[in-house]
Amino acid sequence: MRSREPKKQRATIVGAGIAGLAAxxxxxxxxxxxxxxxQADKLEPIGAGxxxxxxxxxxxxxxxxxxxxxxxxxxxxxxxxxxxxxxxxQSTNFVEFSRRYGHLAMVVLHRGDLHKALLSELQDGMIRxxxxxxxxxxxxxxxxxNFANRDTVEAELVLACDGIHSPxxxxxxxxxxEHFPRYTCWRAISAGVPNGMDRARLTESWGxxxxxxxxxxxxxxxxxxxxxGAERTNDPELANLxxxxxxxxxxDFHDPVPExxxxxxxxxxxxxDILDLDPMSSFTRGKVxxxxxxxxxxxxxxxxxxxxxxxxxxxxxxxxxxxxxxDALREYNARRVDRARRITAESRLYAxxxxxxxxxxxxxxxxxxxxxxxxxxxxxxxxxLDITFEPVKAAA
Numbered sequence: 001m002r003s004r005e006p007k008k009q010r011a012t013i014v015g016a017g018i019a020g021l022a023a024x025x026x027x028x029x030x031x032x033x034x035x036x037x038x039q040a041d042k043l044e045p046i047g048a049g050x051x052x053x054x055x056x057x058x059x060x061x062x063x064x065x066x067x068x069x070x071x072x073x074x075x076x077x078x079x080x081x082x083x084x085x086x087x088x089x090q091s092t093n094f095v096e097f098s099r100r101y102g103h104l105a106m107v108v109l110h111r112g113d114l115h116k117a118l119l120s121e122l123q124d125g126m127i128r129x130x131x132x133x134x135x136x137x138x139x140x141x142x143x144x145x146n147f148a149n150r151d152t153v154e155a156e157l158v159l160a161c162d163g164i165h166s167p168x169x170x171x172x173x174x175x176x177x178e179h180f181p182r183y184t185c186w187r188a189i190s191a192g193v194p195n196g197m198d199r200a201r202l203t204e205s206w207g208x209x210x211x212x213x214x215x216x217x218x219x220x221x222x223x224x225x226x227x228x229g230a231e232r233t234n235d236p237e238l239a240n241l242x243x244x245x246x247x248x249x250x251x252d253f254h255d256p257v258p259e260x261x262x263x264x265x266x267x268x269x270x271x272x273d274i275l276d277l278d279p280m281s282s283f284t285r286g287k288v289x290x291x292x293x294x295x296x297x298x299x300x301x302x303x304x305x306x307x308x309x310x311x312x313x314x315x316x317x318x319x320x321x322x323x324x325x326x327d328a329l330r331e332y333n334a335r336r337v338d339r340a341r342r343i344t345a346e347s348r349l350y351a352x353x354x355x356x357x358x359x360x361x362x363x364x365x366x367x368x369x370x371x372x373x374x375x376x377x378x379x380x381x382x383x384x385l386d387i388t389f390e391p392v393k394a395a396a
Contacts, residue, residue, distance in 0.1 A: 008033050009320075012155035014133045014145065014168055016043060019292025019309035020161035021118035024126065025063045026317025029392045037145070037153070039132035039162075043119065045112025048187035048270055049215060049223025051076070051202065052114075054097060054105040054385040056307030059314035061103070062389040068117040073107035074216050077200040081369065084207040086254030089370045090377060097378075097385070105385065108202060108215040108223060110189065114306070136160075136168045138286050157325055158288045159316070161309075164275055166294035172285050177278040181299055181348060183355050184230040184238050184273045186246050190222040190264040194256040197222070205253055206366070209357025212250050212257055222260050225300070226250055229355055233273045243269050274299055276348070279341040284329040289316060296340035301350040302384065304343050311387070312336060318390035343384065 009032045013020045016038035027034045052060075052073070060066040081090040097105035132148040136158065145153045145168075160168035169176050193199060199216035210228040217223045226246060230238055241249075243266045250257060277297045283290040290296075292309030315335055319328035356365050 009157075010034075010155075011157045011159060012037070012143075012145065012153065013159045013161055014166075015161035015163060015292075015294070016040075016127050016129075017161060017163065017292065017309075018114065018118070018306050019294070019312060020159070021115070021122065022059075022063060022065070022310045022313035023159050023161060023291055023316065024122060025065060025118070026313050026392050027320070028122070029064065030317060030321045032320075034126060036127040037131040037133060037147070038127055038129050039148075041130045043115070043127065043129060045110070045115060047111035048189055048225070048268070049108055049217050050111050050114065050306050051106060051108045051215070051303040052310075053303060053307055054101050054103070055304075055387045056310045057104055057107070058101075058387065059307075059310040059389055062314040062392055063310075063317065064392075065118065065121065066103075068120060069109070069114060070104065070107060072113035072117050072218060073109035074218055075104050075200060076106040076108055076202050076215070078198075079106065079202045079204075082203055082205040082254070083366050084205060084253055086205065089206070089366055090372065091374070092377065092381065097381075101386070106202070108217055110217050110219075110221070110223065113218065133162060134167050136171045136288070138172070138288075141287065143286070143288055156287065159291055160288060160294045161291045162294050164277060164293040164297035166290065168288065169290055169294050172288055173280065173282075173290070176280055178297075179276050179278050180233050181274055181276060181351050182230060183227050183351065184235070184271070185225055185227045185300070186241075187223070187225045187270045187272075188243075188264045188268045189217070190224060190260045190268075191220075192263050193220055193222055194259045194263075197256055205257070206354055206362075207253065208359045208362045209355055210249065211354055212253055214257070214260055222263075224257075224260055224264070227274070227355070229357055230273065233275075235273075239271065241271070242266065274351075276344060279337075279344050281337065282333055283336055283340075284333050287325060287329070289329055289332060291316065295336070296344060298340075298344050299347040299351050301347045301354065302343060304347065304384065308340060308343065311339075311389075314389045314392065317392045321393050322390075339387075346384075 204213040291312040
């Protein structure tokens with residue numbers, strides 16, 4: 001008589017963004033059955049660019065995704081913080097970080113290229129599109145998900161990767177609160193790299209209450225983001241700014257900012273108010289775990305939003321590979337809540353300083369930033385980037 005094969009573990013993922021796709025990879029490495037529910041009717045490249053630092057790249061290596069992602073990315077050797085005229089306030093040598101870590105320390109890529117790399121490793125049919133989750137509830141040891149089309153799904157384990165406005169979080173963690181740090185952001189991809197622009201250099205330039213960042217991405221393109229202060233969300237005056245008006249706002253910045261904005265196709269401009277989440281005391285409830293922005297949306301100031309999401313995926317997959325589900329979720333909480341809280345606080349502090357708008361104070365701010373020793377800044381960065389991950393492997 002043949003022995004029965006053990007029942008396969010199953011997980012339901014809500015959201016096919018960075019966190020959801022990375023988590024699906026981790027669970028597939030464990031041999032789990034995975035189904036992803038995505039609200040979009042079609043998976044298409046969206047957004048502009050993003051950076052991934054050493055912590056995210058290590059997590060990708062743990063998930064077996066490092067090579068696929070790096071193949072789509074532009075390695076960054078140096079990050080320079082500049083003033084509005086282009087003078088260097090602070091510089092970070094990522095070549096040295098890469099030497100110490102034994103792998104790339106930072107890359108920049110189009111968000112759509114990252115999604116393409118993550119999708120390329122998943123099986124067809126794993127993702128169900130057009131499935132907008134609108135709520136969730138616990139029924140005994142199972143989770144019931146409700147969808148806008150009136151479908152319901154009963155799940156054994158739910159990984160909620162459905163973004164900052166997560167309906168799963170709002171249903172099961174009603175104490176969670178979104179926060180507006182009083183600034184807004186435009187992002188776009190510009191065609192062509194200006195002559196003399198170093199493709200391996202990422203810059204962020206600070207003015208009074210406004211700043212702009214530039215980085216080369218694959219395909220002879222430049223990713224840029226531009227931020228300015230805002231008193232309220234969905235400000236109609238800011239919402240109605242087209243590319244020409246944005247160019248006027250940042251026309252007094254150093255070269256090649258005007259050229260990069262002039263090369264930008266108007267239909268590539270993306271505008272969003274910046275929001276984050278107040279730190280939560282737990283990312284789990286029963287058999288539900290929050291990952292990525294659903295758990296700990298942070299401002300983009302440290303470039304850690306996508307990185308934290310990929311970290312979450314690597315950590316939870318490794319834990320589910322060696323522990324029972326409830327124990328794995330308990331340990332996931334222990335490892336992720338405090339780290340997310342620290343990065344949220346540091347991102348908010350950075351944003352407050354970067355967005356100072358008083359023209360009398362801005363020169364003093366720049367002088368203080370320039371006076372910070374490079375060694376001190378490198379130690380602060382090490383505290384964010386130098387994180388290790390368990391291997392993802394199925395339990396014996």
